[in-house]
Every structure is written in C-alpha cells, then in structure tokens.
Amino acid sequence: MNDNSKHIINIALAYCGPGFVIGYIVFWGLLGHNVPPVNFTALSPDQLIAQYYAKYPGIPVAMIASAFFGGLYLPWSCLLSSLLREKDGSMGALSLMELTGGALSALLLVLGPVFWAACALLYTQVEPGTIKLIHAISWFMYDCTYIVTTIQLVGVGLYTILNKEQTIFPAWTGWCAIAGGTMLLPLSLMPFAVEGPFAVSGLWNFFIAFGGWLFGFFAIYSFYILKHVHNPRKSVGTLHYSAAS
Template sequence: MSPETELAVKRGIAYCGPAFVIGYIICFGLLGHNIPPPKMLGLTSADFVASYYTRFPEVAIGMIGCCVAGLLYMPWSCLLASMLRSQDGSLSVLGLLELTGGLLTGWLLAFCPALWAACSLMAGKIDPGFIHLLHLGTWLIYDCTFMITTIQLTGLGLYVVLSRNQTIFPAWTGWSALAVGASFLPLVLVPFAADGPFAVNGLWNFFIVFGIWLFAFFTPFSFFMLRALSGDRRALAEGAGRTAHA
C-alpha cells in the first residue's frame, strides 16, 4: 500500500468516529426515545412496557440502527491505538489497553441495543414481566460494565500524560481522558436509584456522564487525530513536490 493510499484509509477510519456519534444520537436518542431513557424502576412491568415499548414502536428501528452505528466506534478506536506507539515503534501496553477497551465498548454499543430491539418487537406478544426484566438487565450491562470504557480512557490518558515525546495530543487531553473515565464510577448506583441524579435517566448518570464523554474525550481526540492526519497529508504533498522538482 502506498503512503498516499494508507493515509486516505486512515482519514476514512477517522471519520468513522463522527459518523458513530451522529448515527447513535439519531438511532439511540431520537428513534429510541432515550433522551433521557425511560424510568425502569418503581413501575409495574405492565405500566413500563405500555409507557415505552407499546407507545413507541419505532424503538425497534432505532435499536437496530444502533447495532450498525455502534460498531463504527471500533475502527475509530483502532486508529487511535495505532497512534499510541512506544519509542521503538511498537504498540505500547497503554495503547493495548486503549485498543481492548475500545473494541469491547464498540461491541457493547451494538449488543445491548439488539436486546432492546427484541424487547420492542415482542411487546404485546409475551409477558411484560419478561420484557421488563430483559430491558432492565440490559441497561445494567450497558451502564455497570463502565470499567470497559474506563480502561480504554485510562490507557489513553496515561499514554498522553507520560509519553513526553509524542506530539499528537496535548497533555491536557490525557488528563481529561482520565477524568472522564473516573466520572463513570457513579454508574454503579443505577440499579439502586429509581429517581434522582444517579438514576438511569438522572442528571449525573445520563446527561453529565455522556455529555462529558462527548465533549471532554471524544471531540478533542477526534480533532487532534484529524489534525495529525492533515499534517501527514501536507508532508506527503510537500515531499512529492520536492521529488518532482529534483
């Protein structure tokens, strides 16, 4: 593969990140009626299913869309890991933490919506208690396995902070990644909070946690990834120009 082709491939992969965010907001948030998610504790199963799955049959379409959009997080995480190199050029152990956490996060972003799609498709056809159980259990998997993404952010943050020779990401982005990873800790309270800031639809455990993930982690790292790739493209163009004039 020529350097020009490789760079074009990397730029395409970098845009998988923004495509994931836009697609997930549309499918999970809008079609899935998850801004915020429905209250799932403190309701009877019949009331819960009637107020969410029966009322919004388009949830199934949105969740299947998430199965596609969510997996776009995987190639974006792979490209990010490829930028976390040791001095000898090999992928660092911190880069492997970022890669592993990113791959598992991508899987989770697709797997859980598939189960919610099943809930939507079976609403009104089977016992609402089973649908309620599957919905609740899937949300606990979605939120309470936050350590997957925290590991990704910890590996990334430590690499940026400790690798003084790397010039792609400013040090503040590393500290920001570490802070975002730590902010997920209150998600362990989701199973026990029917209402309030730590509920599944609460101020902290939904709006703040996912908001700072988007604006304090994903957005700055996407920006600096694309900026680095743009610099590589300019360097290739300048090199080609010098060769042409030689």
C-alpha cells in the first residue's frame, strides 16, 4: 500500500470517532430517549414498559442505528493504538491495553442497543418480567463492565505521560484520560442504587461519568488525532506516525 492510500485510510479512521459520538448521541441519547435513561431499578416491569417501551415506538430503529454507530468506536480505537508505538516501532503493553480495551468497549456499545431493540420489538409478546430482566441485564452489562474502558483510558494515559519522545499528545492529555477512566468506578454501584447520584440516571453515574469520558478523553484525543493525520509532516521526529502509516 502506498503512502497516499495509508494517509487516506488514517483520515477515514480518525473521523470514525466523531461519527460514532454524533451518531450515538442522536440515536441512543435523543431518539432512544436516554438523556437521562429511564430509572428501571425503581420501576415495576409493567411501569418500565408503560414509561419507556410502549411510550416511544421509535426505540427499535433508534437502537439498531445506535448499534451501527457504536461499532465505529472500534476503528477509531485501532487507529489510536497504532499511534502508541515504542522506539522500535512495536506496540507495547500500554498500547495493547488501549487496543483491547477499546475493542471490548465497542462490543458493549453494540450489544446493549441490540438487547434494548429486542425488548422494544417483543414487549407485547413476552411477560413484562422478562422484558425487565433483559433490560436490567443489558444495563448491568453496559455499565458494570466499565473496567474494560478504564483499562483503555489508563493505558493510553500512562503511555502519553511516560513516553517523553512522542509528540502527538501533550502530557496533560494523559492525566485527563486517567481521570476519565477513574471517574467510571462508581458505576459498580448502579445495580444497588434505586435513586440518587449513583442510580442509572443519576448525576454521577450518568452525567459525570459519561461526561468525563467524553470531554476528558474522547474529545481531547480525537482533536489531536485529527490534527495529526491532517498534518503528518508536522510530527516529524515521532516514530508513531511512520510506524502506523
């Protein structure tokens, strides 16, 4: 593959990130009525159906679209990991933490909406208790597996801070990434919180935790990735772009 083709591919992969975030906010957040999500832990099965699935007939389409856009997080994470190279051009443990954490996070971003789409399509055909069970399992899987995303953010954060030779990401972005990853830790409390900041729709476990990921990690790293792929010559002296390209 020639350099021009590689450059075009890297630009396309870089824009998968913003595409994922915009699409997910529109379909999962807005059209999927998840800003904030329904507090299912405080509802009976019949209430969950009445207040969410029966109330919003557009949920199936919104969730299937969310599954598509959620998958775009994978190629973006692959591009990011390819920029985290060691001196010899190899990928070390920290870059592999970013890669595998990003891949598993993408899987969760896809699977959750698929289960919610199934609930929305089948709630009239199965028992309400079954719908709540699937809905709850989906949210437990979505939130309580945050550790894979935390591993991703800690991996990229440590690489950014400790690798003094890389010139793509300023050191302060690494601290932001680690902070964003640690802000996810209270998601472990979600299954036990019926109300308050740690509930599924609570101030911390929804707005602060996900906001920390979005603004503390994704927005910052996406900005520097886009800046880098559009101006590769300005990164002369870093092994990361030449190795990835």
